[in-house]
Amino acid sequence: MSSLSKMLGVLDLFGPQRLKVDPDTIADHMGLSRATVYRYVKDLCAAGLLTRVDAGSYGLGPRIIELDWMMRQYDPILLAGRELMHGLSEDTGLAVFASVFYDGRIINTYIAEPSDTYRFAFGRGQPLPFFRGAQSKVLIAYQKGRRLQRLFEEQLAQDPSSPYDWESFNKAAKKIRKDGYCITHDELNLGLTGIAAPIISPDLDEVIGSLAAVGTSDNFKLLRQETVTEMVIETAQRIATNIHAPSDSRQA
CATH class of the missing domain: 3.30.450.40 (GAF domain)
Incomplete structure (x- = not known):
């Protein structure tokens, strides 16, 4: 699995019962080092796919809403x-x-x-x-x-x-x-x-x-x-x- 696939795999952690995640949760579920987790989170936030929602936790970012709007157009x-x-x-x-x-x-x-x-x-x-x-x-x-x-x-x-x-x-x-x-x-x-x-x-x-x-x-x-x-x-x-x-x- 490529690094890009692993990074995008962070998004799979979200679901109806988990609307926000923290770095420890990402590390535990994906078997990643904390340094790798923070690098992934930083890149996903820069892309608008994640956003900080409170101290130490992240939710899905505004880019998701934009993609949703575009998807509905076609x-x-x-x-x-x-x-x-x-x-x-x-x-x-x-x-x-x-x-x-x-x-x-x-x-x-x-x-x-x-x-x-x-x-x-x-x-x-x-x-x-x-x-x-x-x-x-x-x-x-x-x-x-x-x-x-x-x-x-x-x-x-x-x-x-x-x-x-x-x-x-x-x-x-x-x-x-x-x-x-x-x-x-x-x-x-x-x-x-x-x-x-x-x-x-x-x-x-x-x-x-x-x-x-x-x-x-x-x-x-x-x-x-x-x-x-x-x-x-x-x-x-x-x-x-x-x-x-x-x-x-x-x-x-």
Whole structure:
């Protein structure tokens, strides 16, 4: 591993349960000398990737926010689907999520909400639990072949709290692929229902994201669940089509 890779590895120490780190934590987790740690921290701060947050501790720096803004300007799913997501949210009164799976993590990249009244346990950018919640289940279920089994072995097989063995997990994944969508209740937020569908790349024939509509039980009492499911699937398909269409021909 190069020195650059090791230095950037410091960023991997951050997570929902560790929002700031100190040099001792970096040294202990990465097996580095204090001199090396201080050199890495100095360089990361100079690049804006870290910033001092209190005496002896560091948090993620303002460059992360800048990179996030730039990413949202060219993210294919957002460019192709932002207006469609807001349209779906306005038509249903539900919150609409775009989510992706990368490097073993599932995150929401964008949320279109009809209001700010929702309180989500997992908002934009916060990693979602593995195979829990409609977005997560769709993204995992559409992984292919041995990758699906490897994900099970790495994420669920050793988890004593998991309700799945390989047979039940594989069966659940197959059902999602057969149905073309997933519906969950109370899995991420008590009192909320989520309906998610995959965004499939026509060129690659693989899942590149998921689209989900989320609302309360009261929301769904006013809507036909079957109708919302159809709307979510159709919107996900339109986003996938838009991704591969010329920008001037995209239909909002």
